[in-house]
Amino acid sequence: MTAFLKLLARNRLALAGLVMIGIVVLLALLTPLLPLADPDVTRTADRFKPPFSEGALLGTDHLGRDLLSRLLWGTRLSLAMGLAAAIIAATLGSAIGIIAGYFGGRTDNIIMRGVDMLMAFPYILLALAIVAALGPGLMNALIAVAAVNVPFFARNIRGITVGIAHKEFIDAARLAGMRDREIILGEVLPNVLPVIVIAMSTTVGWMILETAGLSFLGLGSQPPQADLGSMLGEARSALITNPHTSIVPGAMILIIVMGINLLGDGIRDALDPRLKSGALSRPMAATTVDRQGAVPAARTDSLLDITGLQTEFRVRDRQYKAVGGVDLHVKKGACLGIIGESGSGKSVTALSVMGLVASPPGVITGGAVHFDGKDIVGAPYEVLRALRGRRVAYIFQDPLATLHPLYRVGDQLIEAIQSHESVPRSAARARAIDLLKSVRIPNAESRIDSYPYEMSGGMRQRVGIAMALANDPDVIIADEPTTALDVTVQAQILSVLSDLRRERGLAIIFITHDFGVVGQLCDSVAVMYAGRIVEQGPTGAVLRNPQHPYTSRLIDCVPTLGGGQRKLAAIPGLPPVVDNLPAGCAFAARCDKAQADCRAGQIDLLATGPDRRVRCLFPENVTEHSI
Amino acid sequence: MTDALKLTGLSKSFRVGKRSFGAPWSYVHAVQPLDLTVKTGETLGIVGESGCGKSTLAKMLVGLLPPSTGEIEIEGAVLDNADPAIFGKRIQYVFQDPISSLNPRKTIRQIMEAPLRRLHRLGKAERAARISEIFAAVNLREEFLDRYPHEFSGGQAQRIGIARALAARARILILDEPVSALDVSVQAQVLNLLADLKQEFGLTYLFISHDLAVVEAVSDRVAVLYFGAVVEIGPAREIFANPRHPYTALLAQSAPEVGRPISAPENAGVELPDPLDPPKGCAFNERCAFATDRCRRERPALTGDRGGREIACFNPLDPAAEV
Structure with missing residues (x-):
């Protein structure tokens, strides 16, 4: 709640709206206590007195009634009507929407078709028809305005409810013995309530306008009772001669509706989870670079050399050091595995290479990435764009999320080819078919015209690989490309990648959490923990003789097929959060060999043998490095 | 030993091409008629690839989905009314995604109290006592009770999910991919916790997973599902070491293993059969x-062999053959 108020207060316009509405509501509440003239007493002798005349601060109307008094009483009535209509419409509409969305199927069909029919009528016509049927009067106008707004709430809330009704916690509630009524009230409603509040805050303004509209037409409040609409309606005939009688209620309507809309927008922005997570702030085309100190030189002459790379996420006043100084390099035709648990920084390392970390909040704060001898951290966007996909290509975990659902896979492949090379469409299409064949998609000629949803997960990932290969890149960075796939499909994809690497001399950086996959595919492996490499070396050596306690214990955690039923080794505790890393070894808190020295200060990645390095003061198996 | 769970001819078909009135266009048979028994105190592993019907099976077992045909017998009592509130006391479910199985707007205490209040009608003091007992069993601190789900890591949230399942005092737990959303180091913690709880409370598990090594490590027996039907069932130790159904053999060969060279175990481009147009005869042919x-032509039935294994195959692999 305090967070919500803080967010709201940060929005200047919403604050202004809150102040406007606050004053109006306060005045309306205090109206009966204020020393005002009776709003309904007519004094024809005093008709059309101008504002600021004696005894009538805002003047009088055509019957000599005090305008200030009528304005305040009218505002009170209009606000009450608008709010009542909004509450009725929100309650009814949300109830309909929740029931339709929760039960689904035929219930949903019947209810929503009824709502659609209501929506098919023009707004004001429907309200007029309802009032015409029920007869003019305040209550009937209220009913009409509420009824007209029910479909808006029903549709909105139904959409949200459908999403919630299929969540697992609803199933869990059923298994806990809760009945439909209890689930709707106890599980669904709390989750849709913010949406109802948002919808109400943005519609209460309309409803005040609509009730005023009906009163203006003489169908709402009946004389002599004043509301803002009827005041305007009565003043209409004197618009030219005595404009103040129209301006006074008109200005009040303007203030109320504007205030409510500004406040409503503010409430929506503060409550909407999508806006809160920054989904609407567009990331920049390349990651922001804010490097302190000198740019390190490349340590090797490899095709891709990452030196001292540091990437962090700056969220408000916190800095999450996702990558804290990573050195990696990969040669032509080699395959490097990066292994680590979630949050270890393996994906951020990979994305930093081509400046693909979303900024804000991501910032590269140090280190260098040398590709083909040139540092590309902070390179102009044009340079990065020419390299992305052309020289360095990515394969991501979920091909369903990376392929555009509305375009045929062939068109997406052709686009990938044509964005780097100007070739005629027919030639690009022929290349696309060749690519699909090279990743062993059967019937490539016909599959090229499929949409992504028509393909299985394994086929889609092959398209993802084909797209990465489209421009014959030198380096492929594969970020958990087989994690979402079944084992038999994973085996197929790995064999495709392995063959391609051999045939084309590709350098592959393969990110995974699976030791089995690394062991099969990669020549060398880097193990990451809390944003740093803790161990690095040839795959076979690292997996057989792990030297860092984290590596060896992680390997023990993974069951391997053929071991039979058994108790698994586990690592107690959790990895540290990267905005508050300990001074020494990040693994010390979970390590059973940790000494005081481990926690004292920075520990370097030190060589323990040919090609092997480990970030540990007390490494294991060091004597056996005879690989 | 008694049977904790006995399924007879259980199947589920979904209608496709829904119409408002009249018969649907066609049916997809997500689970073919299936007989299965789980003994009390046993862990039965169920493996299979996505789309093989393992989650549909699990949802039927806890009453979240009404079966199309067949019968579910839990601890000797037949339950065929698909009412989770009645199933809930005997059989509970642990979800794959620990975070989304907890209502984001409720505190852990509210989540834990629901089954105690609804299923067992316990009073306030009894509920508090029971919750602290369960929390002690799953190694969670009681101060977590007043927090909201988003404050927990995946491993902690899964412990809460397990605690909720235990609160219902069910003796059978359906574990639907309970560790596949977790990191390996945490995965082992949760698997070991499950093993301890099983001993402590004498539970029976149905452990569903796509990870063969995990299933083998926790199960007594394993059933392999393909395209909605059991193709092989047998003791966990032997079934992957010495598979008799060609599909089990394919699964075992596909599991990535350190030191084994990469080779596609089958022709590239082979896909699961189309559920709308199922193949004739054996689905794997x-x-x-x-x-x-x-x-x-024919669909093979599940038949037993001498080694206590059941296989649905006309030409099973030689039991002695090395894979």
Whole structure:
């Protein structure tokens, strides 16, 4: 709640709206206590007195009634009507929407078709028809305005409810013995309530306008009772001669509706989870670079050399050091595995290479990435764009999320080819078919015209690989490309990648959490923990003789097929959060060999043998490095 | 030993091409009629690839989905009314995604109290006592009770999910991919916790997973599902070491293993059969190297062999053959 108020207060316009509405509501509440003239007493002798005349601060109307008094009483009535209509419409509409969305199927069909029919009528016509049927009067106008707004709430809330009704916690509630009524009230409603509040805050303004509209037409409040609409309606005939009688209620309507809309927008922005997570702030085309100190030189002459790379996420006043100084390099035709648990920084390392970390909040704060001898951290966007996909290509975990659902896979492949090379469409299409064949998609000629949803997960990932290969890149960075796939499909994809690497001399950086996959595919492996490499070396050596306690214990955690039923080794505790890393070894808190020295200060990645390095003061198996 | 769970001819078909009135266009048979028994105190592993019907099976077992045909017998009592509130006291479910199985707007205490209040009608003091007992069993601190789900890591949230399942005092737990959303180091913690709880409370598990090594490590027996039907069932130790159904053999060969060279264990481009147009005969025949004409005509039934294994195959692999 305090967070919500803080967010709201940060929005200047919403604050202004809150102040406007606050004053109006306060005045309306205090109206009966204020020393005002009776709003309904007519004094024809005093008709059309101008504002600021004696005894009538805002003047009088055509019957000599005090305008200030009528304005305040009218505002009170209009606000009450608008709010009542909004509450009725929100309650009814949300109830309909929740029931339709929760039960689904035929219930949903019947209810929503009824709502659609209501929506098919023009707004004001429907309200007029309802009032015409029920007869003019305040209550009937209220009913009409509420009824007209029910479909808006029903549709909105139904959409949200459908999403919630299929969540697992609803199933869990059923298994806990809760009945439909209890689930709707106890599980669904709390989750849709913010949406109802948002919808109400943005519609209460309309409803005040609509009730005023009906009163203006003489169908709402009946004389002599004043509301803002009827005041305007009565003043209409004197618009030219005595404009103040129209301006006074008109200005009040303007203030109320504007205030409510500004406040409503503010409430929506503060409550909407999508806006809160920054989904609407567009990331920049390349990651922001804010490097302190000198740019390190490349340590090797490899095709891709990452030196001292540091990437962090700056969220408000916190800095999450996702990558804290990573050195990696990969040669032509080699395959490097990066292994680590979630949050270890393996994906951020990979994305930093081509400046693909979303900024804000991501910032590269140090280190260098040398590709083909040139540092590309902070390179102009044009340079990065020419390299992305052309020289360095990515394969991501979920091909369903990376392929555009509305375009045929062939068109997406052709686009990938044509964005780097100007070739005629027919030639690009022929290349696309060749690519699909090279990743062993059967019937490539016909599959090229499929949409992504028509393909299985394994086929889609092959398209993802084909797209990465489209421009014959030198380096492929594969970020958990087989994690979402079944084992038999994973085996197929790995064999495709392995063959391609051999045939084309590709350098592959393969990110995974699976030791089995690394062991099969990669020549060398880097193990990451809390944003740093803790161990690095040839795959076979690292997996057989792990030297860092984290590596060896992680390997023990993974069951391997053929071991039979058994108790698994586990690592107690959790990895540290990267905005508050300990001074020494990040693994010390979970390590059973940790000494005081481990926690004292920075520990370097030190060589323990040919090609092997480990970030540990007390490494294991060091004597056996005879690989 | 008694049977904790006995399924007879259980199947589920979904309608496709829904119409408002009249019969649907066609049916997809997500689970073919299936007989299965789980003994009390046993862990039965169920493996299979996505789309093989393992989650549909699990949802039927806890009453979240009404079966199309067949019978579910839990601890000797037949339950066929698909009412989770009645199933809930005997059989509970642990979800794959620990975070989304907890209502984000409720505190852990509210989540834990629901089954105690609804299923067992416990009073306030009894509920508090029971919750602290369960929390002690799953190694969670009681101060967590007043927090909201988003404050927990995946491993902690999964412990809460397990605690909720235990709160219902069910003796059978359906574990639907309980560790596949977790990191390996945390995965082992949760698996070991499950093993301890099983001993402590004498539970029976149905452990569903796509990870063969995990299933083998926790299960007594394993059933392999393909395209909605059990193709092989047998003791966990032997079934992957010495598979008799060609599909089990394919699964075992596909599991990545350190030191084994990469080779595609089957022709590239082979996919699961189309559920709208199921193959005639054995569902696996299009992917099988040993398929004969008979396999393309008839569907093999699950039959037992001498080693306590059941296989649905006309040409099973030699039990002694090395894979």
